[in-house]
Amino acid sequence: MSEQFCMVLSTTNSRENAKQIIDSVLGQQLAACIQTMPIESHYVWQNEICADQEILMIMKTTNACYTELEQTIKAHHDYDVPQIIQVPFAEGFNPYLSWIEENTRR
Template sequence: MPALLVTCTCPDKPAALTLARDLVELRLAACVQVLPGLHSIYRWEGRVEDAEEVLLLIKTWDDRMQALTEAIGERHPYELPEIIALQAAGGLAPYLQWVQDETRPENTEISE
């Protein structure tokens, strides 16, 4: 199972910080980077929209993706939140191991 980088946009920094903290506390993400200053142009309900947003870069593990998606869906202020997962093709082995370790439910050993 691979490490994933999941992108998700939020309408503002308070919403992004709350969601990021929740995902890490729930052990669904090892780390979430919060990047303000994103400007999005997109089509929604037949109109072209223009909005300032905050981008989350969420580091997780493949087997946590379903739970992560559900948690974002339950907490996100958007009707249709962006949730896009990209598989890590590689990376520093100790960092990837840390991502896997930190996304294990508490008191659960990692199966090799």
């Protein structure tokens, strides 16, 4: 099972937008689990230093779902340039990895 799983990280500044993304991703079985947490983001946008309260979405999925997951996030996201980052992982508790595999599209 190694190296077939990943986490996808994305942020938004709207609970409504987060819910829309989450509902679409889970409804299409592109991730098995999405965790959210409030964060404060500091970044440069259009040559200005910015800070925002955002919601971080941590999506557990398979590498095979990544391309379609990215497209789904982009299609539903409010940002012009949303954060969509894939973080592969090779190891984990086997029953949990099996659960991810069973709850995502193949």
